[in-house]
Amino acid sequence: MALMITDECINCDVCEPECPNNAIYQGVNIYEINPQLCTECVGHFDKPQCQEVCPVDCIPLHPNTQSLKKILCSNIINCRKTK
Numbered sequence: 337m338a339l340m341i342t343d344e345c346i347n348c349d350v351c352e353p354e355c356p357n358n359a360i361y362q363g364v365n366i367y368e369i370n371p372q373l374c375t376e377c378v379g380h381f382d383k384p385q386c387q388e389v390c391p392v393d394c395i396p397l398h399p400n401t402q403s404l405k406k407i408l409c410s411n412i413i414n415c416r417k418t419k
Contacts, residue, residue: 338371338401339384344394351386351395360386371398 338359341351345366352360352367357380359373369386376397377384387395 337376338374338398339369339376339386339395340371340398341367341369341386342394342396344392346392348391350389350391354385354389356380356385369395369398371401374398 341360343366347362347366349367352362354360355374356377357373357375359370359375360367361370362368384395387393
């Protein structure tokens with residue numbers, strides 16, 4: 337349930353101020369995302385804002401995490417089945 341910034345990052349600075357959770361920070365070479373803080377903007381926006389503003393499309397879902405939206409939707413479906 338987190339995004340990541342790949343090496344294609346051009347350090348354009350547009351993603352950092354868009355994050356409602358302050359999960360994006362300047363790393364050694366490129367911007368990085370703290371997976372403990374990233375919520376994919378769930379609860380704030382319909383789509384992750386960093387992905388929306390990134391000019392080089394370098395912010396995919398982190399491969400070691402599950403999408404929070406998928407988890408929430410799965411929980412809703414499971415709750416409905418048990419009623």
